[in-house]
Amino acid sequence: xxxxxxxxxxxxxxxxxxxxxxxxxxxxxxxxxxxxxxxxxxxxxxxxxxxxxxxxxxxxxxxxxxxxxxxxxxxxxxxxxxxxxxxxxxxxxxxxxxxxxxxxxxxxxxxxxxxxxxxxxxxxxxxxxxxxx
Amino acid sequence: xxxxxxxxxxxxxxxxxxxxxxxxxxxxxxxxxxxxxxxxxxxxxxxxxxxxxxxxxxxxxxxxxxxxxxxxxxxxxxxxxxxxxxxxxxxxxxxxxxxxxxxxxxxxxxxxxxxxxxxxxxxxxxxxxxxxxxxxxxxxxxxxxxx
Numbered sequence: 001x002x003x004x005x006x007x008x009x010x011x012x013x014x015x016x017x018x019x020x021x022x023x024x025x026x027x028x029x030x031x032x033x034x035x036x037x038x039x040x041x042x043x044x045x046x047x048x049x050x051x052x053x054x055x056x057x058x059x060x061x062x063x064x065x066x067x068x069x070x071x072x073x074x075x076x077x078x079x080x081x082x083x084x085x086x087x088x089x090x091x092x093x094x095x096x097x098x099x100x101x102x103x104x105x106x107x108x109x110x111x112x113x114x115x116x117x118x119x120x121x122x123x124x125x126x127x128x129x130x131x132x133x
Numbered sequence: 134x135x136x137x138x139x140x141x142x143x144x145x146x147x148x149x150x151x152x153x154x155x156x157x158x159x160x161x162x163x164x165x166x167x168x169x170x171x172x173x174x175x176x177x178x179x180x181x182x183x184x185x186x187x188x189x190x191x192x193x194x195x196x197x198x199x200x201x202x203x204x205x206x207x208x209x210x211x212x213x214x215x216x217x218x219x220x221x222x223x224x225x226x227x228x229x230x231x232x233x234x235x236x237x238x239x240x241x242x243x244x245x246x247x248x249x250x251x252x253x254x255x256x257x258x259x260x261x262x263x264x265x266x267x268x269x270x271x272x273x274x275x276x277x278x279x280x
Contacts (some may be wrong), residue, residue: 040248
């Protein structure tokens, strides 16, 4: 799991609203709540028969009965700014007629360049033999 | 060798853009086909549901298309997406097709998201760029008499 994603989830869970990872099985009975998840692998850097680096796209969703999200919109943006730097954006802002919930969706991108590093013993692998001088 | 490049460049860019938009549209249709569904049900009592086969069918046949080319100072531009004017009947109600697509792509409080548009944009970007490069090269080779 990308470190930045783990940090993001931990930071979102410190907010004063229920925040679930990978969705709720049923809607929580509160005014404001959130969801965070990784959606898919956006790109990867491959080399020497291994995956050197992966980039994942994920999303943060905030649902609220209040138009201002009970002040949580600014809090989420602040956390995204801090953890994801420039690699996030507000993808959509909708209002659900049936539930009367406002819905903000931010998308972000995090990388995981440590997935296949020295932990995998690359230095001794046949693929790397003779690679360096 | 490259005679006629200046006058052919705008047309070559337009041809490339046309083919690139087509590649992106194909990718979006492919991703729409992969949307997971379950029989329609009203998501009462805070329960979650997946899109129904009817909703998926509306999105699939709906209106994934390429917008009219727009000319500006730098050349031309277009968009790939859902028609703003399309409507469909769903559970006895007339619903805008882009709204259904957006509900599936971004999710709602009662439907888990399946970001097929974002996936198409990510997966289709490189394919579209490759197609555009080939189209532009082919066009220029054919019309400028050079390689």
